[in-house]
Amino acid sequence: MSLLVCGTLAFDSIETPFESRTDMVGGSATYFAHAARYFSPVGVVGVVGTDFPDSVIGDFSSRDIDSRGIEVAEGKTFRWAGRYEADWNTRTTLDTQLNVFAEFDPKIPGDYRSSDYLFLANAEPALQRKALDQVETPKFVLADTMNLWIETARADLDMLLREVDGLVINDEEAFLLTGKRNLFVAAEEILKMGPRILILKKGEHGAFLLGEGLRFALPAYPVAEVVDPTGAGDSFAGGFMGYIASVANVEPSTLRRAMLYGTVTASFCVEGFSVETLAHRNRAQIESRFDELHSLLSV
Amino acid sequence: MSLLVCGTLAFDSIETPFESRTDMVGGSATYFAHAARYFSPVGVVGVVGTDFPDSVIGDFSSRDIDSRGIEVAEGKTFRWAGRYEADWNTRTTLDTQLNVFAEFDPKIPGDYRSSDYLFLANAEPALQRKALDQVETPKFVLADTMNLWIETARADLDMLLREVDGLVINDEEAFLLTGKRNLFVAAEEILKMGPRILILKKGEHGAFLLGEGLRFALPAYPVAEVVDPTGAGDSFAGGFMGYIASVANVEPSTLRRAMLYGTVTASFCVEGFSVETLAHRNRAQIESRFDELHSLLSV
Numbered sequence: 001m002s003l004l005v006c007g008t009l010a011f012d013s014i015e016t017p018f019e020s021r022t023d024m025v026g027g028s029a030t031y032f033a034h035a036a037r038y039f040s041p042v043g044v045v046g047v048v049g050t051d052f053p054d055s056v057i058g059d060f061s062s063r064d065i066d067s068r069g070i071e072v073a074e075g076k077t078f079r080w081a082g083r084y085e086a087d088w089n090t091r092t093t094l095d096t097q098l099n100v101f102a103e104f105d106p107k108i109p110g111d112y113r114s115s116d117y118l119f120l121a122n123a124e125p126a127l128q129r130k131a132l133d134q135v136e137t138p139k140f141v142l143a144d145t146m147n148l149w150i151e152t153a154r155a156d157l158d159m160l161l162r163e164v165d166g167l168v169i170n171d172e173e174a175f176l177l178t179g180k181r182n183l184f185v186a187a188e189e190i191l192k193m194g195p196r197i198l199i200l201k202k203g204e205h206g207a208f209l210l211g212e213g214l215r216f217a218l219p220a221y222p223v224a225e226v227v228d229p230t231g232a233g234d235s236f237a238g239g240f241m242g243y244i245a246s247v248a249n250v251e252p253s254t255l256r257r258a259m260l261y262g263t264v265t266a267s268f269c270v271e272g273f274s275v276e277t278l279a280h281r282n283r284a285q286i287e288s289r290f291d292e293l294h295s296l297l298s299v
Numbered sequence: 300m301s302l303l304v305c306g307t308l309a310f311d312s313i314e315t316p317f318e319s320r321t322d323m324v325g326g327s328a329t330y331f332a333h334a335a336r337y338f339s340p341v342g343v344v345g346v347v348g349t350d351f352p353d354s355v356i357g358d359f360s361s362r363d364i365d366s367r368g369i370e371v372a373e374g375k376t377f378r379w380a381g382r383y384e385a386d387w388n389t390r391t392t393l394d395t396q397l398n399v400f401a402e403f404d405p406k407i408p409g410d411y412r413s414s415d416y417l418f419l420a421n422a423e424p425a426l427q428r429k430a431l432d433q434v435e436t437p438k439f440v441l442a443d444t445m446n447l448w449i450e451t452a453r454a455d456l457d458m459l460l461r462e463v464d465g466l467v468i469n470d471e472e473a474f475l476l477t478g479k480r481n482l483f484v485a486a487e488e489i490l491k492m493g494p495r496i497l498i499l500k501k502g503e504h505g506a507f508l509l510g511e512g513l514r515f516a517l518p519a520y521p522v523a524e525v526v527d528p529t530g531a532g533d534s535f536a537g538g539f540m541g542y543i544a545s546v547a548n549v550e551p552s553t554l555r556r557a558m559l560y561g562t563v564t565a566s567f568c569v570e571g572f573s574v575e576t577l578a579h580r581n582r583a584q585i586e587s588r589f590d591e592l593h594s595l596l597s598v
Contacts, residue, residue: 086480181385183503184521205504206518217518217595219505222483256598296516297596299555 003245005032006045006106006131007121007234009052009070013081013095014228014273021228024274025056027078028121028144031231033065034275035238035265036119038286040245042238043112045069045131047104049077063279069109073100088229089203108134117245119237120164122146125156132163140250142166142199142241144233150176161194165250168199168237183208197255199240201233209259216256221267221293228273232266235278239265239286264289302544304331305344305405305430306420306533308351308369312380312394313527313572320527323573324355326377327420327443330530332364333574334537334564337585339544341537342411344368344430346403348376362578368408372399387528388502407433416544418536419463421445424455431462439549441465441498441540443532449475460493464549467498467536482507496554498539500532508558515555520566520592527572531565534577538564538585563588 007029013022029046036042043066050072060067081095106127113136120128120143128143135141141164149157150173161167167190175181178189183200187210190198197211206219240262247254264286271277306328312321328345335341342365349371359366380394405426412435419427419442427442434440440463448456449472460466466489474480477488482499486509489497496510505518539561546553563585570576 182523182525185523202504205501206516208518215521215595216597217505219507219516219518222514224481224484226481253598260598294598296514297598298515299552299559299593299596 002115002248003036003040003042003117003119003241004045004069004108004112004115004135005029005036005042005119005121005238005241006108006128007032007119007123008078008101009044009046009048010078010080012230012274013079014230015083015094016228017084017086019227019273021273025053026080026230026274028231028234030275031234031269031278032119032121032238032241033060034063034279035235035262035269036242036245037064038265038281038283039239039242039261041066042242042245043069043109043115045106045108045112047071047073047100049073049075049100052077059279069107069112071104071107073103075100082230084229088226091229106131106134116140116248117241118142119241120144120160121234121237122149125149125153125160129156129160129163132160140165140244142168142237144168144237145173147173147176158193161190164195166197166199167195168201168233168240170201170203170233174198174200184210199259201236203229203232207236207259207263209255211255214252214255216259218259218263218293218297221263221289222296223267223271226270227277229270231269231275231278235269236262236266239263260290260293261286263293301414301547302335302339302341302416302418302540303344303368303407303411303414303434304328304335304341304418304420304537304540305407305427306331306418306422307377307400308343308345308347309377309379311529311573312378313529314382314393315527316383316385318526318572320572325379325529325573327530327533329574330533330568330577331418331420331537331540332359333362333578334534334561334568335541335544336363337564337580337582338538338541338560340365341541341544342368342408342414344405344407344411346370346372346399348372348374348399351376358578365411368406368411370403370406372402374399381529383528387525390528405430405433415439415547416540417441418540419443419459420533420536424448424452424459428455428459428462431459439464439540439543441467441536442494443467443536444472446472446475457492460489463494465496465498466494467500467532467539469500469502469532473497473499483509498558500535502528502531506535506558506562508554510554513551513554515558517558517562517592517596520562520588521595522566522570525569526576528569530568530574530577534568535561535565538562559589559592560585562592
């Protein structure tokens, strides 16, 4: 297995201004894997409860998503409920039940340990480090984090940042992590904390890729209708890492193209609830949006 | 005169989270002209009161800005006061005194009337149309507008939209004008109202250029420190129209490059109060930022 994700598998209940849905399959690892598999086989490390449907796991396998790293623990699967306002930028968490994820101790299966590419989805930094420690000599590790860990687990997060190659966060998290209000000033500070590259997500306003001698910006793909933004960040990471794993290098030109592929998979994600749209694309549809996005950037 | 702007000359008083300044030279025509003159001679049509310093007019002339279209009327110059919050996106108008601008009746000097390129800065649409009517056969007319006119002068605005080639507005104005919350859906509606091209400004998140078969997106230039965003939109328009006037065509490739030049002049604008930074650049500095921005977009 060349590409691995460690993250959550969950049931999400979502309210949007237009529709509400309960108990949909979600979670960072789910979104990541469904985006990454268009480019590369991907292994999932996570935990579910006994209430998680076998059919979802079966669906993974039929799509080149290796589920042997998914542990089934006694109890209920992680649950999250949230509501989006009409501008899509304001998200309110209505309920979080960690359930089996509260006791999650990631165990990376033996033949996953030689993976070259690893995504550590948002989780307590100590847990992310536990997963990272089990991967022998990864070539490129990307981590996500969130406000909660910046505020409550800073020492662990600082250690993690020294051990990963890339960090993907949104603009508000970058401001919180650095105390700087300017995106590029904040980025420079973060790059001093350890990662070689930083991906700054700005939601509907696109994303920046920053590193030494590397500055790349691109807008979000202009979807005609947003249905549910949940999972967009993890779907972005999936397209990004999946493409990198498929070409097996992290040259600047690869990273730039990976940003476009991540933007494309995120765009399919937001066009449906759960992975309803994202999971049912084909590579030709991915390439078509890649070309559209590329032309949007061409001077 | 090939390029013309009709807009305001003003005194601005600005409060930012870091500094306050009173009675600085501002106004849409001032910012536009100072940005455009790096590319093309530009004529200004506007009105000032007897309190407007001759030295500012003299400064225009020394920079290829033709001031013969600036009328001096009995009374005080337009005054505006505003405050920015720490995120720069929230702007509160503290005071507006139209003064001589309240009675402004634009009179385009005879030898300006054959201008090819015209920018109608934000003003009552009926006033914009009066200026437009005096230009004989313009090749490309760009207009700006604002929420106030969308809400209170819609019939005049609709007439104006049928007479111009391009409209430049921000995302909120596009939503208000169309009732659509999706930027690209809103853009399609606006293009049906008359203009061939639409520039959607998103402040620190950059801008989109849209037209038939034309979709181009670019981020704002990443300035290290914003001092005062006032005039950024008009400085953008100045760089955009100045470049177009200098190459004398509106091919898609010209429009795309013009978007980059507009982004560059806007970036110099926000780095100082009034035109303190914008006015004191040279073409080499403009080109250097153009190249930086271009590389930011290169896949």
